[in-house]
Amino acid sequence: MTTQTTKKQHIIGMVVSDKMDKTVVVKVDQKKRHPKYKKTYTVSKKFKAHDEKNEYKKGDRVVIESVRPISKEKKFKVISKA
Numbered sequence: 640m641t642t643q644t645t646k647k648q649h650i651i652g653m654v655v656s657d658k659m660d661k662t663v664v665v666k667v668d669q670k671k672r673h674p675k676y677k678k679t680y681t682v683s684k685k686f687k688a689h690d691e692k693n694e695y696k697k698g699d700r701v702v703i704e705s706v707r708p709i710s711k712e713k714k715f716k717v718i719s720k721a
Contacts, residue, residue, distance in 0.1 A: 648705040651721045655685065657697050663690045663717060665703055688715040695720070 652667035669682045688703045695701055700721040708714050 649718070650686070650703050650715075652686070652701060652703065654695050654697055654699045654701055657690075657693070657695060659687075661690055661693060662713060663688050663695050663701070665701060665715070665717075686715050687713045688717045689713050690717045 650665075650667050652665040654663045655666045656664040665686050665688050667684050667686065669684070670679055671682055672679050686703060688701075689706070689709050695717055702718045702721050703715040704718050705714060706716045709716075
């Protein structure tokens with residue numbers, strides 16, 4: 640029997656909400672370039688991440704890591720401050 644190991648995804652983002660218990664909302668910005676017009680624009684996405692000790696506050700830059708699903712929308716865990 641072989642075991643599969645998957646590479647965990649690490650993302651750096653900004654905490655935009657810490658109102659929930661043991662959960663923070665992390666906004667991740669990504670710069671993209673338009674293929675035809677060559678203009679740079681920002682694409683944002685929000686992820687809910689698990690924060691066991693409620694230690695990260697709004698405005699903190701954090702590193703999140705993909706984990707097994709913790710709830711319906713939480714599939715990331717906060718690792719540390721960036």
